[in-house]
Amino acid sequence: MMREKPYYLELLQEVEDVHEAARASRGLPAIIIDSLAVWQNAPDESTFPIEVLVAYLYDCGKHFLPAAVLDALADARITLDKISRSENNENLRYYLSIVLDKYDDRYDYNSYTANQWIRLNEQENMDSLLQQRDATVTALLADIIRFERSSIQLGAWQLPSEVPDKQILTKREHLAYRALSGPCNRLIGTVPDIETGDKVPQQLFSLCAESPSAQALLLTIVPVYIIHDEYMFIRILQCFEVTFQLMAVYIEKATQHAEADELEESSSVIECAHAVLVESACLFSLLATLQPMSFATFRRFTEGASAIQSDNYKRFEAACGKPRSERLNSPAFESVPNVRDDLLMSRTPSLQDVARPATTERLMSDDNASVHLRRALLSLEEAHQRWKTTHLTLARRMIGDQTGTGYTAGTPYLASVLENRLFWRLHRPPDRGH
Ligand code: HEM
Incomplete structure (x- = not known):
């Protein structure tokens, strides 16, 4: 399971904190690369540095992710593929598929609007x-x-x-x-x-x-x-x-x-x-x-x-x-x-x-x-x-x-x-x- 987060706005607060920390340190690219390297040592979807990644995307946009960050994220995706098939792992992998769509040359409207997530369950009445x-x-x-x-x-x-x-x-x-x-x-x-x-x-x-x-x-x-x-x-x-x-x-x-x-x-x-x-x-x-x-x-x-x-x-x-x-x-x-x-x-x-x-x-x-x-x-x-x-x-x-x-x-x-x-x-x- 990805870490249980009680509330959307609290999650955003965490993203904001990462952002503040980045300002005071070497900046987000270094933080994300370091965080992903640490995560790769003991990979588990519950500890994936999601807040850092979200903060970074708000800071530069996916079109401008540096090659080193993209490569690190592509490696993380391979690792995630290997570790489990839980629902939260699926969510994380879907998120990475959106973040990496341009890198994979798969960028389109469906990916841009994350429409696999924003969908109605048609089984219902x-x-x-x-x-x-x-x-x-x-x-x-x-x-x-x-x-x-x-x-x-x-x-x-x-x-x-x-x-x-x-x-x-x-x-x-x-x-x-x-x-x-x-x-x-x-x-x-x-x-x-x-x-x-x-x-x-x-x-x-x-x-x-x-x-x-x-x-x-x-x-x-x-x-x-x-x-x-x-x-x-x-x-x-x-x-x-x-x-x-x-x-x-x-x-x-x-x-x-x-x-x-x-x-x-x-x-x-x-x-x-x-x-x-x-x-x-x-x-x-x-x-x-x-x-x-x-x-x-x-x-x-x-x-x-x-x-x-x-x-x-x-x-x-x-x-x-x-x-x-x-x-x-x-x-x-x-x-x-x-x-x-x-x-x-x-x-x-x-x-x-x-x-x-x-x-x-x-x-x-x-x-x-x-x-x-x-x-x-x-x-x-x-x-x-x-x-x-x-x-x-x-x-x-x-x-x-x-x-x-x-x-x-x-x-x-x-x-x-x-x-x-x-x-x-x-x-x-x-x-x-x-
Ligand atoms: C700033 C706002 C928008 C602009 C400038 C805009 C522009 C365009 C353009 C130029 C096309 C032609 C296809 C292409 O080459 O991209 C198009 C198609 C289309 N747009 Fe928009 N659009 C806007 C907002 C929206 C919104 C909010 C929706 C709702 C989802 C939407 C739905 C569609 C649909 C369904 C088509 C296909 C129409 C067809 O094939 O008959 N558009 N749009």
């Missing part, structure tokens, strides 16, 4: 999945509040470069608070008062029984550089990822209901997907406080990681309607080879495959359930179009005419995908085609 998602989003946003607050109150020791002024930090805190109020309210029926000061993040972390573990929260941020804004950027991507995952599961469930001719149930689940997608717009408002110059600086080191590689988003899209061949054979799906391969192999129908007869032929006979279903599909379509438009507007503001980190032309690509529709068959006249 629908209610529990929503709870997991809400708890995760609440914890991630509470962590943004903690991070921004500690910059105002303590000065920036994590990611110290280009810290925004107090006005932006306060605005960010309020927008994060607004974005978490929906999920938090569903979880506990109320939202802690933001004016209660320092206690807000603690209260929020402690109420989220289903949220990621303390260790996962600490280890799911591996910034590429030391720019302050990257913290919020990664956390927001993670919030969207669990939201997309939930939406994909909802649509798969809605398809099963529609196949079983349970059209009302299908409509209700589609409405749930619609509700979380609409709610997620608050995350874009928060992201809009990103400082474009700061984004431009750390973005130079995120080349190769782009949300175009998001499996969750494309799984949601494909669950709504199997993509047409021009989209399937475009960067949109070529960037998610696992999802694309599944689609090429699978015979599972999409929602539009099973919903179309119900929403066209029966619609003529004034069937209420069919009318309801059609309305639910079109509302989701509309919300998705709005999501894409907001995303494009934000992207234009942040990167102008620069190319994307996922190797597309950038905003011209995003403008072109506005034409794509989730339920593209429903937009054809009913009597023509399949």
Whole structure:
């Protein structure tokens, strides 16, 4: 077992202490190399110098880890492979796989967002999945509040470069608070008062029984550089990822209901997907406080990681309607080879495959359930179009005419995908085609 750590904020305190110690001594690179050498003499996952490593990553970013540190970490990974297969050993090895992704030439969006850790357990029922998602989003946003607050109150020791002024930090805190109020309210029926000061993040972390573990929260941020804004950027991507995952599961469930001719149930689940997608717009408002110059600086080191590689988003899209061949054979799906391969192999129908007869032929006979279903599909379509438009507007503001980190032309690509529709068959006249 990795050392049992009672609380996320205490862990961060330990990281901060390491940081202070480093300032007073020979510096972090020497400390980490020495610590790893000591650890190699009696390797055990419970004594791995995790605080030193986290402190060091906040101090230089993974893009700038010196070769000697990278080699020492790669050796530690080999040792960890040999010593045990416990859960905490797995966690540590996963963390090292993220830290070493550039070193291994495996760097991508999934690794950047640590998405193996920030995932819902799909074995659970629908209610529990929503709870997991809400708890995760609440914890991630509470962590943004903690991070921004500690910059105002303590000065920036994590990611110290280009810290925004107090006005932006306060605005960010309020927008994060607004974005978490929906999920938090569903979880506990109320939202802690933001004016209660320092206690807000603690209260929020402690109420989220289903949220990621303390260790996962600490280890799911591996910034590429030391720019302050990257913290919020990664956390927001993670919030969207669990939201997309939930939406994909909802649509798969809605398809099963529609196949079983349970059209009302299908409509209700589609409405749930619609509700979380609409709610997620608050995350874009928060992201809009990103400082474009700061984004431009750390973005130079995120080349190769782009949300175009998001499996969750494309799984949601494909669950709504199997993509047409021009989209399937475009960067949109070529960037998610696992999802694309599944689609090429699978015979599972999409929602539009099973919903179309119900929403066209029966619609003529004034069937209420069919009318309801059609309305639910079109509302989701509309919300998705709005999501894409907001995303494009934000992207234009942040990167102008620069190319994307996922190797597309950038905003011209995003403008072109506005034409794509989730339920593209429903937009054809009913009597023509399949
Ligand atoms: C500063 C904010 C953002 C900028 C500048 C931005 C920019 C871009 C660009 C240029 C692309 C095209 C692919 C590429 O070459 O990289 C893209 C794709 C995409 N982005 Fe963003 N993005 C931002 C935030 C987000 C966020 C927060 C999400 C949520 C996870 C997101 C989700 C997506 C998705 C799903 C795609 C693929 C769209 C498709 O293939 O149809 N983006 N983004």
